[in-house]
Amino acid sequence: MKKMLEFRWHGRGGQGAWTASELLARAAIYEGKYIQSFPEFGPERMGAPVTAFTRISTELIRLHCSIYEPDVVAVLDHTLLKTVPVVAGLKEDGIVIVNSADKPEKVKKSLKLEKGQVWTVPATEIALRILGMPIMNTAMLGAAARATSIVALESIEKTVKERFRADVAEKNFAVIKEAFKEAKQE
């Protein structure tokens, strides 16, 4: 197990990439870890590509710079795969999690990725089914928890219940559990 994992979240303005980054960080705090969560600092425009970052470590995090070589990349919107270099700087043993109904092997091929491990999860489909809205950030959080084992589902549940109104929290945690289950590894 590495001391520190660095996550980069790719989404579009309004899809909640930063919220996903923040929820993951808050859940890790419940497990006694050190965290950082920050958005790409700039004006956010609805629909424009955005990034957010999470650091989770067993030791105090002293770094105060952007993440250039992530361990984990999560892509909330598959249309970004064609326009944004989502795997830029990914570590040799890095993990890529993509919101896609496709098989991980297919996504890996389209990313021309030779190293690393790809996971896919039909996050939008899960969100539509349970929330009735295409808000896929919590589904991606569930898939990230599964792919990295960095936090337990119980910690995420606690965080979501603290962060959202009871009914919203319950539905979102259902989404997280479902994504955790449905996430597929190549």
Next chain:
Amino acid sequence: MKSVVKQERMALSGDEAVAYAVKQSDVDVVAAYPITPQTIIVERFSEYVANGEVQTEYICTESEHSALAACLAASVTGARTFTASASAGLALMHEMLFVTSGCRAPVVMAIANRALSAPLNIHGDHSDSMAQRDSGWIQLYAENAQEVYDSIIQAFRIAEDVDVLLPIMVGLDGFTLSHTLENVDTLPDDAVKQFVGSRKFPNVLTHEGKKAPFKLDPETPMTMGPIALPNYYFEFKRQQEEAMKNALSVIQKVNSEYAKISDRSYGNGLIEPYRLDDAEIAAVCLGSTAGTMKTIVDALREKGVKAGLLRLRTFRPLPIEDLRSALCNVKAVAVMDRCMSFGGHGGPVFHEIRNVLYDADVRPYVVNYIYGLGGRDTSPLELRSIYSDLQRIVAAKRVEKPIQYLGLRE
């Protein structure tokens, strides 16, 4: 003898850490202008007020100039006061900054350090508070959200010390600290309340010849901020300088007293040397960059490079003796400025460090790096190049280009 108290680990952004510290510090008056470039600090604090979690009088003013005027007025009546600003907001306060320090009003202000326009930019750098260097305010710069929280609590004690009575600004790097969520261990409310205590006032003679505490009170009338013509103005300014010198020891005392309850301290409160004792090359920087620099120093040390770092926590008053003794045995020093002094010889921190080292028995080579303006991220790779440059300077025994720009397209 106090002992370390049990603390709660929270996830807070630098802004939220400020608001939480102010909430616990028994503040009487907060005045602020709530629009950009204001940050979450006063928004979060106004929620505490609205929820009845604090008894603070919250004044929403029409500008930053007015916000500081309100704080000054409240402060001279004896109230503990706080405000926050950044960038253009701090620039608009400029006139009132001098009035506040001149009136010896111990106002505490958080600055989410941000760039100044034009071109329009409110991202992180130190241009805003460096431009207020000579306004008579104490200036602390924090490395992480934890230190932001701790420094705000300490700031009330420092500013209100009767040997100091000066306003203080605590700088947190815009976005890198202000908008980033980090672990913050928070003290219990009563521990903070006890640590900050209540305001104390020196006794002064009023115009009626009465001895009275130095504050505006109808029972013992006195004038604050009177006109002082050429026959007295100069003496007032000399007293402010004396108060700044007193702050050097008060900041150290508060830093060590705070360590007793929190188990956290920041160097001696003035400077934080990191692996500097036997260092041959060293960098000097302020704020959050120091954290990244420490990881680089560690990596270099593993390779046998005698690298070190000095984080300047207190920029005003400048800890001249501490800086000189910490750096005088180093062969080459890189001074990092996240700000420009147009037309000058390097940035404001460079001016100070080179000046301080002029009186060293053996002067180290000193080189300046201007970096990260307008929120530009500086990568560990770029920061590491500073130390390679220093190694080359030591080998060549000369500084070829004293002013360097890091991470700039030219």
